[in-house]
Amino acid sequence: MGVVSGQDAVIRTLLYTQAKQLVSPYRLTVAEFTNRISARRNFLRAGCGNKDEGIILPNQTLGAENRMTSNILSANFNSGSYARTTAENLRILYGGNESVPGGFFPRGANGNIAKRFLNNGTAMPIA
Incomplete structure (x- = not known):
């Protein structure tokens, strides 16, 4: 950081x-x-x-x-x-929901942590 x-x-x-x-x-x-x-x-x-x-x-x-x-x-x-959690950062990048791609990453981020959030939400994981 x-x-x-x-x-x-x-x-x-x-x-x-x-x-x-x-x-x-x-x-x-x-x-x-x-x-x-x-x-x-x-x-x-x-x-x-x-x-x-x-x-x-x-x-x-x-x-x-x-x-x-x-x-x-x-x-x-x-x-x-200011401390920010991974979920908070993903909300900014995705446009409001850490589990649903959008915003700067319309297909979702491709890192392991971001993929875990996608798997726990409603979005499909990136292939």
Whole structure:
């Protein structure tokens, strides 16, 4: 996960430098886009709470140690990474249900763990 976190930090840093720019044709700023993406990811995790945040927080009470609104790495109060289960990650990737392919993986992911979720759900396993 360290490599993924590093990649995430680079991308979020680049987005942060452009936070106030409008994204055409949507008339939303980069910061507003990141907030909407984070809100969608939180929604797809279905009742697992806030584990994703945009690059600029609406107030300091959500920021690290309740002191900041900038948010290069989405983290909890103690600046630690949010814990996510395999099921939560698959819900994001599949679009809402860890046992039914869709979203980024319309035919399902092909790893052993993902296949176990497919086998326990309503979807057919990948051949």
